[in-house]
Amino acid sequence: MAELQERLEKLILRLDLMGMRVEQALADATYAIINGNIALGQDVDRRDSAIDREEVEIEQECIRLLALYQPAAIDLRTICTIIKVNSDLERIADLAAGIGRRVKRATENQIDFESYPGFGHLVSSTADILGWTVRTLKVADANTARKIIKADDDIDRCYRKFVSGILSHENRAGQGVEAILTLINLAKALERIGDHCTNIAEDIIFLKTGDIVRHPDAMKDHSHDKTALQ
Amino acid sequence: MEMTILNKTGVPKTEDCPACDNPNATLIDEQERTGQETETEDCCEPIITSDKFYFYYGKKTGVQDISMSIYPCSVTAIIGPSGCGKSTFLRSINRMNDLILHTHVKGTLAVNGQDIYDKRVNLVSLRQQVGMVFQRPNPFPKSIYDNIVYGPRLQGIRNRSELDDIVEQCLRDSALWDEVKDELKKSALALSGGQQQRLCIARAMATKPKVLLMDEPCSALDPVATGKIEELIHKLKVDYTIVIVTHNMQQAARVSNRTAFFCMGELIEYGLTKDVFTNPQNKQTEDYITGRFG
Numbered sequence: 001m002a003e004l005q006e007r008l009e010k011l012i013l014r015l016d017l018m019g020m021r022v023e024q025a026l027a028d029a030t031y032a033i034i035n036g037n038i039a040l041g042q043d044v045d046r047r048d049s050a051i052d053r054e055e056v057e058i059e060q061e062c063i064r065l066l067a068l069y070q071p072a073a074i075d076l077r078t079i080c081t082i083i084k085v086n087s088d089l090e091r092i093a094d095l096a097a098g099i100g101r102r103v104k105r106a107t108e109n110q111i112d113f114e115s116y117p118g119f120g121h122l123v124s125s126t127a128d129i130l131g132w133t134v135r136t137l138k139v140a141d142a143n144t145a146r147k148i149i150k151a152d153d154d155i156d157r158c159y160r161k162f163v164s165g166i167l168s169h170e171n172r173a174g175q176g177v178e179a180i181l182t183l184i185n186l187a188k189a190l191e192r193i194g195d196h197c198t199n200i201a202e203d204i205i206f207l208k209t210g211d212i213v214r215h216p217d218a219m220k221d222h223s224h225d226k227t228a229l230q
Numbered sequence: 231m232e233m234t235i236l237n238k239t240g241v242p243k244t245e246d247c248p249a250c251d252n253p254n255a256t257l258i259d260e261q262e263r264t265g266q267e268t269e270t271e272d273c274c275e276p277i278i279t280s281d282k283f284y285f286y287y288g289k290k291t292g293v294q295d296i297s298m299s300i301y302p303c304s305v306t307a308i309i310g311p312s313g314c315g316k317s318t319f320l321r322s323i324n325r326m327n328d329l330i331l332h333t334h335v336k337g338t339l340a341v342n343g344q345d346i347y348d349k350r351v352n353l354v355s356l357r358q359q360v361g362m363v364f365q366r367p368n369p370f371p372k373s374i375y376d377n378i379v380y381g382p383r384l385q386g387i388r389n390r391s392e393l394d395d396i397v398e399q400c401l402r403d404s405a406l407w408d409e410v411k412d413e414l415k416k417s418a419l420a421l422s423g424g425q426q427q428r429l430c431i432a433r434a435m436a437t438k439p440k441v442l443l444m445d446e447p448c449s450a451l452d453p454v455a456t457g458k459i460e461e462l463i464h465k466l467k468v469d470y471t472i473v474i475v476t477h478n479m480q481q482a483a484r485v486s487n488r489t490a491f492f493c494m495g496e497l498i499e500y501g502l503t504k505d506v507f508t509n510p511q512n513k514q515t516e517d518y519i520t521g522r523f524g
Contacts, residue, residue, distance in 0.1 A: 210509025
């Protein structure tokens, strides 16, 4: 079983590295969009295929470990967590690549991001939560993971405030419909990244405690239903 | 309202218990929906109860301070490293250890509420109620038929058709009937290892026990025969209480409802198998089942 632990340690390192690449991709994509750096945006998009390949390879290794070692307890939870986090990181990279691809359109539409302070706030909050998530993943700290889940609520609030603000006529700062749609799509991508960070935080809690904390209300309702029927 | 049902184990159960003859429809739906069996223990009285049980080989302690309840119509797996006392505890349940000189016990070990180490306990009756299947198949050098009727004959059953019925029922229950129905007079020793082990299970069932103890029943079998025994265990738990000692942790995870982890003669952790194998509460258990020690 020492071999399993060795292979798991290697996988955890690969996942950490992937987290750092994804964090860099988001940082580059948001820098590119705000500063109109089309080349950097295209570069983020190009680098996404390397992350896709890494995701597939990590998943393949997880499946091999499940088949060959039939892991249990912490080893089983580690592999399940890697599979899920791997998928969330890859989705975040896709969203960052999507932001990179929109740089050209945002530049063509002459979107002035400085006119939308809410967008800048959303960008920095999302970058913060992603960095925090990647670091928490490394140390697998369930308490910090719980804080990340709460922090995503702030990103959701920022997103709603930004979208409702931009939809009101006086805040459009003379932008056309296409520019407004681009801004909303960019904001939505950032909000989705926050959601993926929440998923990862939930997986960290599962890794450390064995508890699945997703959908607590639905699970509570379900156990209540069962008790009532019994 | 609770409805008392007596099943083969003779243990009163409520209609809500998934192990009972008449499970509540909600629980069935739940099982179908989730693919998981629902484990309950509040509605069943334990069939085996160990309370601060100690077993000594002379001055050496075999097991110490074992307190646990084993529930009817379920499979309880006992796992642990070699020499941890799991077989000692298993063999204590039908007093097989009495055959070893200079042994003694402390505490209580009860089957169906009766302390089996009480001096008034009839050992033959106890072993009729608590059957045992060993590591290596050990059929008698007799025919398949005679192996199964051996116990019932000792119990005084002589009627041929009654014995025939017992043979057919036990072989059907042990999933061996279709393979041997045309050659019941053939020597049991001519069967394959897996078939011999299923015959031993059939032989153990012939005296209608409430509990079946299995001491590494698959360790001498190939994967196909092991698969058949595991399938059989899954079928038998509807009617029998099975306690299995195994070194194969995947097997414990597959076949059991509850798992007990023993180490150095002590019970370290006991809980639902689904919890023990995904999120053990004790570090020693986790280290053992993940192969970090043992």
